């Protein structure tokens with residue numbers, strides 16, 4: 001008898017979601033996590049009385065009827081975790097004008113149509129296509145075999161039509177104004193890709209999961225979400241082993257049968273689920289000989305998403321007087337130059353940056369009379385070899401200087417400072433190069449082309465942002481649910 005029905009490697013939000021749903025079915029599930037706490041990217045930390053969310057700042061699908069809301073309801077957690085709706089969702093600051101994005105799709109379309117009256121039909125059409133793709137994608141069965149999509153185009157006409165297209169292609173199909181296209185493209189920067197590279201499917205995931213059920217922050221610390229999922233999992237007799245790094249997936253007769261920890265201890269399971277970096281799963285934990293050569297070369301040619309440099313500040317002011325809302329993007333008009341620099345491992349001068357004032361929404365993040373700020377910019381992992389203090393200070397000064405145009409005397413008011421580099425993210429999550437969203441959502445790594453949750457190795461499944469549908473909390477919750485569904489249907493059908 002194996003030690004567990006299901007072994008999950010990694011306690012990210014996807015691993016926890018998958019674990020909860022399988023434990024609720026009565027399966028015996030064990031999660032092994034290398035860190036001292038659950039959550040992966042969805043984590044928080046404290047410094048000198050201030051609280052900071054490491055990376056995740058806002059989430060889609062958390063209001064009534066949304067995917068995350070439904071998951072929490074099903075696990076009886078709705079009373080134990082609160083969400084704060086964000087309205088507006090964001091403000092985009094171009095050098096000479098500001099665009100406010102509502103978290104409601106109808107309001108957003110109306111605002112844009114008023115600004116560009118001749119383009120109303122085109123704007124509506126773009127969102128119609130995104131919605132259709134999102135809906136079709138949500139209907140794909142959990143164990144969809146993307147190698148043999150015989151009736152694909154009739155069942156999923158929009159996914160089929162746009163599966164190799166970029167968002168820029170969709171914009172060019174329906175819109176004329178270059179500035180309007182640019183406004184609609186700012187959100188692709190949240191997948192760390194320009195509109196000419198991000199797939200329509202990837203963009204549909206980001207955009208519609210936000211608009212469908214509002215944009216929210218978790219009340220208190222964002223890590224309350226994985227912590228509560230972990231508690232629900234343990235209540236259903238699931239076991240979480242913290243500070244246990246998996247170094248090997250054990251195989252027998254070409255099937256995954258268990259794991260070995262870096263201390264040498266072995267555990268067996270009927271099913272193994274990997275919630276970690278997919279390349280590591282297949283080439284590190286498994287070994288290249290265990291996977292078919294075609295799959296191996298596909299993996300080799302794939303690229304991870306970019307990463308971030310983040311500066312967290314505890315400041316001696318409440319930030320109530322800040323002339324902006326909570327969630328700002330300061331951008332310019334030169335998207336392609338920016339990405340060209342990032343791909344050459346440079347951070348362009350005057351790079352677009354993001355400004356968030358979390359304590360304005362979550363006052364508990366700062367002591368009375370004080371506030372928190374989170375300033376960030378896209379950063380390539382290879383920008384610096386060591387990411388030493390000198391590099392960190394240079395980038396921090398740049399961000400502080402630019403935020404000072406909005407917050408006079410910012411430098412003098414800083415009480416606490418902490419930074420996250422791509423290397424920090426890599427170390428904490430195990431995601432190579434500090435990838436923020438798993439594989440980059442380019443057409444050949446997106447939608448039906450993304451590595452699926454079922455793998456070429458029998459009894460080995462994937463969950464999380466390295467598989468389908470992709471990155472972001474709402475998407476990895478979807479992934480956790482779909483992986484659980486695929487596994488459960490096999491248990492139910494006597495497949496194990």
Ligand SMILES: Cc1cc2nc3c(=O)[nH]c(=O)nc-3n(C[C@H](O)[C@H](O)[C@H](O)COP(=O)(O)OP(=O)(O)OC[C@H]3O[C@@H](n4cnc5c(N)ncnc54)[C@H](O)[C@@H]3O)c2cc1C
Nearest residue numbers: 010012013014034040041055057058246430464465472473
């Ligand atoms: C800077 C940044 C900002 C972001 N902002 C947002 C946002 O505002 N909104 C949003 O929705 N999404 C955001 N995201 C994306 C989102 O956080 C991720 O897509 C999501 O959390 C990934 O979840 P996951 O479960 O797939 O994996 P992860 O969170 O990566 O979890 C994987 C887990 O596996 C563990 N692990 C790794 N290797 C091993 C091993 N060998 N043995 C055992 N355990 C192991 C890790 O420690 C980790 O806990 C952001 C990401 C980053 C990095």
